[in-house]
């Protein structure tokens with residue numbers, strides 16, 4: 001469920017998002033509710049409210065939305081329900097209403113615990129705000145908290161990254177995600193990069209920062225269960241695990257992606273077009289692509305390789321009717337010899353070294369030679 005409004009816009013961000021205007025946000029919620037009523041029947045096992053900044057909406061409105069979703073998609077009691085939160089304290093009120101609505105996982109967009117880096121990223125909160133926001137969700141009864149951090153921020157050093165990792169660990173979250181900053185086309189960061197490429201982190205330093213995250217977080221008892229994700233035992237995100245298992249999902253809202261019946265689709269990123277269509281009760285414009293053959297299996301491999309378990313060969317053969325070893329013989333051999341993949345009789349997974357170039361390794365399976 002995409003809630004696309006933000007109190008301000010970060011210069012690196014490429015999501016479908018808009019600065020908050022109340023009238024627009026109200027109209028969007030009405031459109032979303034109409035779309036929820038109109039989509040075909042679907043049984044959900046998890047729910048994720050992402051953004052944007054979902055907590056730009058008042059907690060009672062979020063609670064009402066979750067109630068609607070629960071009823072419409074037959075969400076079982078106790079299902080994982082996540083909300084993404086901006087730790088800006090003005091937006092961190094009324095968390096008890098989230099818990100009462102059955103939201104049980106709070107995921108904060110922290111990004112850094114170093115004030116200078118937060119300002120470079122255009123974020124307005126302070127490290128102290130994050131600690132207070134986490135205290136508030138804990139007080140409201142949340143037993144499952146996740147913190148997102150960004151590395152390779154311009155100006156970041158190994159020492160300052162360590163400071164962020166340690167500050168995150170001190171708050172004892174159940175889950176931590178670490179993402180390398182990417183410069184996305186069309187963003188203010190892309191223009192900055194054109195002007196001053198030297199201010200941005202080199203690939204070597206980025207690899208060093210990633211290695212530091214793995215060492216620090218696994219050393220503190222977190223399991224690296226996916227390239228960017230670390231969890232305490234039993235605290236993996238069930239919602240994200242479904243994406244990596246190439247499972248089906250329904251995305252609702254402007255710019256939201258779905259994967260249903262072998263078809264990947266993305267709803268329009270045009271906010272007015274989305275609201276106009278949903279409110280008029282006509283189908284929201286989507287771009288759709290049916291994944292078949294190599295495209296379908298390549299995508300499945302790419303997703304599975306991101307996880308700690310990698311590709312489980314027997315399950316893969318059963319689901320896709322493809323002998324993995326046969327189909328990908330050449331690329332497997334090439335990547336294994338290069339030390340990027342570990343190949344056993346039951347699994348194929350990235351090696352510690354392979355994780356540093358995961359995108360390249362995965363790409364080789366999406367379009368194998």
Ligand code: SF4
Nearest residue numbers: 006009010013051052
């Ligand atoms: S708060 Fe999140 S979604 Fe909004 S602009 Fe910043 S990074 Fe993008």
